[in-house]
Amino acid sequence: MAKIITDVVCPFCGTLCDDLEVKVSDDGKEILEVYNACVIGTEKFLHSQAEDRLTVPMKQDEEGNWNEVSIDEAVDYTAQMLCNAKKPLMYGWSSTNCEAQSAGHEIAELCGAVVDNTATVCHGTTLIAVQDVGVPSCTLGEVKNRADRIVFWGCNPAHAHPRHMSRYSIFPRGFFTGKGHKARKMVVVDPRSTDTAKMADLHMQIEQGRDYELLSALRVAIRGNPLPETVAGIPRETIQDVAETLKSGRFVVIFFGMGVTQSLSKNHNIDIAIALTRDLNDYTKAAIMPMRGHYNVTGSGQVLGWQFGFPFCVDLSRGFARYNPGDSTSNDLLRRGEVDAVFVLGSDPGAHFPISSVKKIAQLPSVCVDPHYTPTSAVCKLHMPTAFVGVEEGGCAYRMDNVPIETRKVVEPPEGMLSDEGFLERVLARVKEIKGVA
Amino acid sequence: METVTLTPKEQPELFIDAENITPNAFAGKNAAEIAGLSVFEGNQTQTLGQYFEVAGKAGATAEETKIVIKGDVTKVKYIGMRMNGGEIVVEGSADMYVGAWMESGSIHVKGNVDAFSGTGMKGGEIEVDGNAGNYLGAAYRGDWRGMQAGTIRVHGNAGSDIGTFMNGGTIIVEGDVDVHVGTHAEGGTIIVKGNGKSKIGGQMVKGEIYVFGTIDVMMPGYVYREDVDLEVDGASARFALFEGDMGERHPKRKGQVTYGKIYQKY
Ligand code: SF4
Numbered sequence: 293m294a295k296i297i298t299d300v301v302c303p304f305c306g307t308l309c310d311d312l313e314v315k316v317s318d319d320g321k322e323i324l325e326v327y328n329a330c331v332i333g334t335e336k337f338l339h340s341q342a343e344d345r346l347t348v349p350m351k352q353d354e355e356g357n358w359n360e361v362s363i364d365e366a367v368d369y370t371a372q373m374l375c376n377a378k379k380p381l382m383y384g385w386s387s388t389n390c391e392a393q394s395a396g397h398e399i400a401e402l403c404g405a406v407v408d409n410t411a412t413v414c415h416g417t418t419l420i421a422v423q424d425v426g427v428p429s430c431t432l433g434e435v436k437n438r439a440d441r442i443v444f445w446g447c448n449p450a451h452a453h454p455r456h457m458s459r460y461s462i463f464p465r466g467f468f469t470g471k472g473h474k475a476r477k478m479v480v481v482d483p484r485s486t487d488t489a490k491m492a493d494l495h496m497q498i499e500q501g502r503d504y505e506l507l508s509a510l511r512v513a514i515r516g517n518p519l520p521e522t523v524a525g526i527p528r529e530t531i532q533d534v535a536e537t538l539k540s541g542r543f544v545v546i547f548f549g550m551g552v553t554q555s556l557s558k559n560h561n562i563d564i565a566i567a568l569t570r571d572l573n574d575y576t577k578a579a580i581m582p583m584r585g586h587y588n589v590t591g592s593g594q595v596l597g598w599q600f601g602f603p604f605c606v607d608l609s610r611g612f613a614r615y616n617p618g619d620s621t622s623n624d625l626l627r628r629g630e631v632d633a634v635f636v637l638g639s640d641p642g643a644h645f646p647i648s649s650v651k652k653i654a655q656l657p658s659v660c661v662d663p664h665y666t667p668t669s670a671v672c673k674l675h676m677p678t679a680f681v682g683v684e685e686g687g688c689a690y691r692m693d694n695v696p697i698e699t700r701k702v703v704e705p706p707e708g709m710l711s712d713e714g715f716l717e718r719v720l721a722r723v724k725e726i727k728g729v730a
Numbered sequence: 731m732e733t734v735t736l737t738p739k740e741q742p743e744l745f746i747d748a749e750n751i752t753p754n755a756f757a758g759k760n761a762a763e764i765a766g767l768s769v770f771e772g773n774q775t776q777t778l779g780q781y782f783e784v785a786g787k788a789g790a791t792a793e794e795t796k797i798v799i800k801g802d803v804t805k806v807k808y809i810g811m812r813m814n815g816g817e818i819v820v821e822g823s824a825d826m827y828v829g830a831w832m833e834s835g836s837i838h839v840k841g842n843v844d845a846f847s848g849t850g851m852k853g854g855e856i857e858v859d860g861n862a863g864n865y866l867g868a869a870y871r872g873d874w875r876g877m878q879a880g881t882i883r884v885h886g887n888a889g890s891d892i893g894t895f896m897n898g899g900t901i902i903v904e905g906d907v908d909v910h911v912g913t914h915a916e917g918g919t920i921i922v923k924g925n926g927k928s929k930i931g932g933q934m935v936k937g938e939i940y941v942f943g944t945i946d947v948m949m950p951g952y953v954y955r956e957d958v959d960l961e962v963d964g965a966s967a968r969f970a971l972f973e974g975d976m977g978e979r980h981p982k983r984k985g986q987v988t989y990g991k992i993y994q995k996y
Contacts, residue, residue: 378772379744404773423872424895424914502947504929509950511977518976523950557929560913564933567978609773610747616871618845618864619826630745632772 303682306584306692330454346677371722377633384639386586389687392712409592421562430579437466441541446551450487499525501556544578584692591690642668679705732789753795753816756788864889934990951975969993
């Protein structure tokens, strides 16, 4: 007899769906089926059962051969590396729980490290903008129940957040949105005709890199000021139409993704989008929300925020927290040769960072903590496999709208495997020994 | 005026934070005392003497002190940070945050400076013979007060985001600039002798930007007003005056609305 575990939280994307059901074998060791999740979410659960999964730490020797080592050796290597470095970089944190993040930060503080999360290559610019101009936001529950004007700017939820539209933003019938998608107007701004754009009432097919101009033009239109004939390839009349559509809504929500956070203008795209949201509040209710990627990147920002005051790229090398994207951000540090050791947990910079940064990781003492062998492990000196957080370990995670959700453990990890938090606790204890602190 | 000469000897393995390289920190000290001042390489505290040969002695006050750095200090950050009087000459290139939050005195860099130079500058002068990086004369992250007074002159090119949240002072770039000039500015003057790109004066409330060369794309919120004859930084010419950013709020003073102004040379 298999049993079904209900109310399972999906640890893949920032939508953090909390209505999954997982069928597990009687002994609680094997996942048989996953219900309600989208394909990516399902895959995340099933992948934890993959045959090629690593269960023992592996270390690279001078010649580049990989050898198995004990967990004690892995803990010691990691602790020594972090203690001996003048400025270690501790990167990742977005695919693990808040408990592990907090344990990692304690190590960072003791070792004078820089702690950075995946926002650095994704929504970090959003966080800069929020600090510059503030943010009127809301929860996804409010979106579901109240929003009748939805803008997707530079994001493609149909592929990146597959259940976002059905659970919160477009299709559901909420308390004040009983007609579901029929009563909602959907505007998509994207230079490409994506699957999300194809569903929109209005697709503004903007010229690449001109988001800042178009957002500015919408602000001008909302104030009723004159506009040039076209802005960013969009005719004036369309811009004025969209401005009217937004003004006439009862509740406008602007969702935006990496199409604007990481293209030309970066943080200024977001601070002007926030300014547009603020302007709209003169006429109706409006809110704005980043489409966060990793399921707990928001949590990493939260934990860093309440511990050190800044949401990413926190430099603790001087014994106090400093933060300046462009200086203390991972890629700037790596590219310029400002760090002398790299620790990665809960992300895969080997697959996502520019090759110049990855080459630098390969030259430095480095540790990768990940349930799988990834492109990052390939360039690191030590690979430490751990349990799947959110599948084999519970813990707190923050949804993209900053709502904390307790994730659930559904199966047991393989025999003898540590969780991320468990491994970090061991490293912390060893760091304290080396440093001679209580 | 007394002169202290710093000659780089050992290159740091990483980068160093050297906010103590200022006339105010050196004032009243002899060479040995100056060599004993702290600098920071990552989480290690070192002395200035570890990386520099120190010669000469400082004057009694910052005003009477001149610092000459003989060579490249491209791995040294924060030279002249919070400097308050006196003079610094760098006979090579320097790294980030040159003259950040400086209040008075002068800095002359004969090579290039990297990003964040003149951050939150409150007064004094910075002159760069080469190029400047991004965020020249901008605000520190989260601060709404960028450069407030003083002058920055760059003989070469500058990067993006110059004068963000600027509300006073003057930035002169004799070469070209990258995107975003004077974003969120609430005052101050930016003169670009070369070409601009796009996003010039976005979200600007007040202040003036002069562009002698081309502008790729004008922000949609700027409206052409009139032609004016002006003398700008020693050059007389005819400029087209644009006002904006019309999407942004604009305060009223004596019944008159203030706007940001972009002057483009014909
Ligand atoms: S939308 Fe995101 S959180 Fe929801 S099931 Fe799919 S991957 Fe998981």
